[in-house]
Amino acid sequence: NAGVTQTPKFRVLKTGQSMTLLCAQDMNHEYMYWYRQDPGMGLRLIHYSVGEGTTAKGEVPDGYNVSRLKKQNFLLGLESAAPSQTSVYFCASSPRTSGWKEQYFGPGTRLTVT
Amino acid sequence: ILNVEQSPQSLHVQEGDSTNFTCSFPSSNFYALHWYRWETAKSPEALFVMTLNGDEKKKGRISATLNTKEGYSYLYIKGSQPEDSATYLCAFMNTGNQFYFGTGTSLTVIP
Numbered sequence: 001n002a003g004v005t006q007t008p009k010f011r012v013l014k015t016g017q018s019m020t021l022l023c024a025q026d027m028n029h030e031y032m033y034w035y036r037q038d039p040g041m042g043l044r045l046i047h048y049s050v051g052e053g054t055t056a057k058g059e060v061p062d063g064y065n066v067s068r069l070k071k072q073n074f075l076l077g078l079e080s081a082a083p084s085q086t087s088v089y090f091c092a093s094s095p096r097t098s099g100w101k102e103q104y105f106g107p108g109t110r111l112t113v114t
Numbered sequence: 115i116l117n118v119e120q121s122p123q124s125l126h127v128q129e130g131d132s133t134n135f136t137c138s139f140p141s142s143n144f145y146a147l148h149w150y151r152w153e154t155a156k157s158p159e160a161l162f163v164m165t166l167n168g169d170e171k172k173k174g175r176i177s178a179t180l181n182t183k184e185g186y187s188y189l190y191i192k193g194s195q196p197e198d199s200a201t202y203l204c205a206f207m208n209t210g211n212q213f214y215f216g217t218g219t220s221l222t223v224i225p
Binding site for chain 2: 004033035040041044045048050056058059090100101102103104105106108
């Protein structure tokens with residue numbers, strides 16, 4: 001099993017450009033999450049999904065959109081990138097059980113917006 | 115803004131020393147508390163998920179306790195080894211399905 005994978009690993013965008021980050025998991029997990037990690041700050045939840053076709057906002061959703069068309073994929077979109085979105089983005093997934101299990105993280109995507 | 119605080123921010127210990135860190139979180143709307151270990155150039159890996167007040171978890175030389183009434187959790191490492199060097203993150207999950215991570219405690223174990 002590959003676990004959680006993220007595409008791309010690195011990307012440089014110019015202000016105003018758009019892009020989509022892909023997260024894929026092969027563990028049949030129900031829940032998926034997108035975080036951003038900035039220096040001096042903890043991982044901050046952008047959006048999450050509790051199942052195919054459903055998404056919800058996290059702590060810092062502004063400027064991002066997400067979609068969960070397939071159970072194994074969770075896409076994070078930036079419609080008009082801004083320098084403030086320069087960050088490392090992590091995707092995670094977790095199974096649905098009677099309680100909230102640990103999250104399995106992807107390797108991260110380093111995004112720079114100039 | 116919901117604060118999850120971890121202390122100390124960084125720690126250097128000698129091989130063989132035992133050490134502990136603290137995670138403080140809001141005592142209201144508690145659902146779960148997660149601990150993760152994050153090695154440089156890797157992804158965070160789960161250590162423990164704790165849901166009940168008074169929970170104690172153990173994995174090898176690492177253990178954790180939980181006090182939901184006062185809003186803190188301790189992570190203990192007994193007999194630290196160089197391979198324990200990593201950043202240890204805690205994450206508070208509230209009843210609204212939101213996760214809030216602390217900024218982590220960076221542990222360096224000196225051989």
